[in-house]
Amino acid sequence: xxxxxxxxxxxxxxxxxxxLLVFVxxxxxxxxxxxxxxxxxxxxxIGKWNHFENYRMLFKDPNMITSIxxxxxxxxxxxxxQGGIALLLALLVDYIRRGxxxxxxxxxxxxxxxxxxxxxxFNLLYLYPDGPLNVIMTSLGFDPIIWKGEGNAFxxxxxxxxxxxxGFYFVIYVMGIxxxxxDVMEAAQIDxxxxxxxxxxxxxxxxxxxxxxxxxxMITGALRVFDMAWILLPNGQPxxxxxxxxxxxxxxxxxxxxxxxxxxxxxxxxxxGILLSQLTNKIFKPKDY
Amino acid sequence: MKKIMSxxxxxxxxxxxxxxxxxxxxxxxxxxxxxxxxASMYGGTDPGSQNYQNIMNQFMADYPNVTIEDExxxxxxxxxxxxxxxxxxxxxxxxxxxxxxxxxxALVDTGQVVSVETIREVYPDYAANIGDSAMNVLRKKDGQxxxxxxxxYWMGNFVNTxxxxxxxxxxxxxxxxxxxxxxxxxxNGVTPFALALGHIPHFFIEHMFLSAGGxxxxxxxxxxxxxxxxxxxxxxxxxxxxYDMGAFPDDTNSTTEEAVKLLFNEGKAAMLVSGTWHPxxxxxxxxxxQLVTQDQVMVxxxxxxxxGKGTPGIVGGWNGGFYISKAAWEDPEKRDYVVKLxxxxxxxxxxxxYTGKDTGGVSPDSSVPVPEVSDRPLVDRxxxxxxxxxxxxxDPACDHMMSDPKNILYQGLTKIVTxxxxxxxxxxQVAEKKPFDY
Numbered sequence: 001x002x003x004x005x006x007x008x009x010x011x012x013x014x015x016x017x018x019x020l021l022v023f024v025x026x027x028x029x030x031x032x033x034x035x036x037x038x039x040x041x042x043x044x045x046i047g048k049w050n051h052f053e054n055y056r057m058l059f060k061d062p063n064m065i066t067s068i069x070x071x072x073x074x075x076x077x078x079x080x081x082q083g084g085i086a087l088l089l090a091l092l093v094d095y096i097r098r099g100x101x102x103x104x105x106x107x108x109x110x111x112x113x114x115x116x117x118x119x120x121x122f123n124l125l126y127l128y129p130d131g132p133l134n135v136i137m138t139s140l141g142f143d144p145i146i147w148k149g150e151g152n153a154f155x156x157x158x159x160x161x162x163x164x165x166x167g168f169y170f171v172i173y174v175m176g177i178x179x180x181x182x183d184v185m186e187a188a189q190i191d192x193x194x195x196x197x198x199x200x201x202x203x204x205x206x207x208x209x210x211x212x213x214x215x216x217x218m219i220t221g222a223l224r225v226f227d228m229a230w231i232l233l234p235n236g237q238p239x240x241x242x243x244x245x246x247x248x249x250x251x252x253x254x255x256x257x258x259x260x261x262x263x264x265x266x267x268x269x270x271x272x273g274i275l276l277s278q279l280t281n282k283i284f285k286p287k288d289y
Numbered sequence: 290m291k292k293i294m295s296x297x298x299x300x301x302x303x304x305x306x307x308x309x310x311x312x313x314x315x316x317x318x319x320x321x322x323x324x325x326x327x328a329s330m331y332g333g334t335d336p337g338s339q340n341y342q343n344i345m346n347q348f349m350a351d352y353p354n355v356t357i358e359d360e361x362x363x364x365x366x367x368x369x370x371x372x373x374x375x376x377x378x379x380x381x382x383x384x385x386x387x388x389x390x391x392x393x394x395a396l397v398d399t400g401q402v403v404s405v406e407t408i409r410e411v412y413p414d415y416a417a418n419i420g421d422s423a424m425n426v427l428r429k430k431d432g433q434x435x436x437x438x439x440x441x442y443w444m445g446n447f448v449n450t451x452x453x454x455x456x457x458x459x460x461x462x463x464x465x466x467x468x469x470x471x472x473x474x475x476x477n478g479v480t481p482f483a484l485a486l487g488h489i490p491h492f493f494i495e496h497m498f499l500s501a502g503g504x505x506x507x508x509x510x511x512x513x514x515x516x517x518x519x520x521x522x523x524x525x526x527x528x529x530x531x532y533d534m535g536a537f538p539d540d541t542n543s544t545t546e547e548a549v550k551l552l553f554n555e556g557k558a559a560m561l562v563s564g565t566w567h568p569x570x571x572x573x574x575x576x577x578x579q580l581v582t583q584d585q586v587m588v589x590x591x592x593x594x595x596x597g598k599g600t601p602g603i604v605g606g607w608n609g610g611f612y613i614s615k616a617a618w619e620d621p622e623k624r625d626y627v628v629k630l631x632x633x634x635x636x637x638x639x640x641x642x643y644t645g646k647d648t649g650g651v652s653p654d655s656s657v658p659v660p661e662v663s664d665r666p667l668v669d670r671x672x673x674x675x676x677x678x679x680x681x682x683x684d685p686a687c688d689h690m691m692s693d694p695k696n697i698l699y700q701g702l703t704k705i706v707t708x709x710x711x712x713x714x715x716x717x718q719v720a721e722k723k724p725f726d727y
Contacts, residue, residue: 040395040691040692040693041370041373041395042370042373042374042377043373043374043375044373128540128544129539146543148540148543148544149543150543150707153543235488237488237542238487238543238703239487239542239700239701239703239707239709240700254366254370255366255367255370255692255696256692256693256696256697257691257693258692258693
């Protein structure tokens, strides 16, 4: 009977809907509006109409192009390595009979440390010329490396970013594997599907929907990478070569105070996120089993 | 039992009500409780922080009804932006110690700060001890002054004299000596200049302008590509010249200011371009023998480049000052207290403490004598440095720039030294943003 009284459903949904309207929809619409005007200081009155100048600049600005390239590269690395390592670990843990719980805790552990703390730890590891990594290098007879210098800087951001989130996807995959019906697995085992064959022909295909969901999470997650990158190499150091779309938007809005251009980048990030997640959904359509 | 409990609860309830009513009537009879929100650049390890906090504590002791909620933070671009944002959005502090150049103008443009002239109509002695020379520098577009300074600064080339002696080098009083020093230090594994070019190039770039075009270069205000002075192009060429000579740390494009300061303070770098805020971080004595001490450090002007033109000089000026918000000024309960608070920070005694203790800073109050600091050799040298060279000084050119072009310049410097951008290309990008058009 309760389902016939629509007003009750509306009553309970309304607060969340209002929250969404006030704190997500309104700011986003205002953000689009702001991107068409000149604003030099956050909170300052809106200036004059900028004749789509920000949108023209978006694809001419070399830093923006760098940030888009870096974001796509990070996205690819995240899917390949973050997803790949997490899946591999989940499959391996699935094979072992003793200590699986311990491994789950160990692999998930980086997730409970804040990105800020991890950033500081990696900053210390990367110190030149006498940080821990360089001490190892010199003790092995190599010259110390400027880990955050030109050529290495992007990897210096990508490695901890990927490593720190492996645990999240690992847990999702473990849950996915655990949800595969045991009777299917047992039937396959009777038919001789064990070891790699079981993984190749059963586990991975049956994880398809989970993999699709995690792809979308990884893609949108890569668009939101900010804290680790900013702590490790602020201002796109060195020379703007490590900007991601998120860090460049922050740089423009809060450091350069080019607020209208920052708003334009934010609009671009949202559109890119929607397009990419739609594309992923199209390519990897969920399957019914 | 239930009845007894109920009666007890009623009695407790009534007693509570009576007590709270008593408090309310009591607070009405006491002096009004006032909360003053303040903010300043005295966060972190700034040598003036302790003095700032002492004055705040003394003020609260003198006026027990006043509570000060202070939100000081180390100055950086994000903090500057957040302050202006707060003033724009009606979340401003009552009193703030803030910069005065381009960002000071942005603060004034919010219309939420009150001018010194307005305050003087009610408090004629307000900032009376501050000299006209300082006040005139702080005058804004509308001809009014909005902040009261209590200390000024200078910048210079801090030189580790012990390292220069160790390698038999002359102090870098001219360009040739500087080049010889850079080459010798580089050959011997000592970092010539402690500079984090990718993080805080602010002080070094001003000295490149000086080296290329004298104090006149610091006073240039180009607002278009055509107006970019030759001296600024030359300044960026000199920066690249020094980089190519190996004058900076190997990781200068990606290291931090904190890391390079440590290089200098531990005697691993021979020179550091910094300012009045640095002497306080160098110890007078170091029993561990691991740190450079004040007697080993000299401060001197950055030498002119052989192709440089203009008047040699130094970088220096007024940091900014104390602003009072319009809201606090118009609040009859707060007005007197905020004025007294600013006066507590800008009295002759306070200025003496701000400028004298650890900084070698510049006093805007001529009645404040140069303090006796012979026990702190570098602070003493700082006072002498200012006395000797202040006749030709100018404040940093970049402080007058709006935020966007200024940061484009700072962020482009690493591309200049790596050859990814030419000085002309970078300065064109900066000038196109009309950096001084505000």
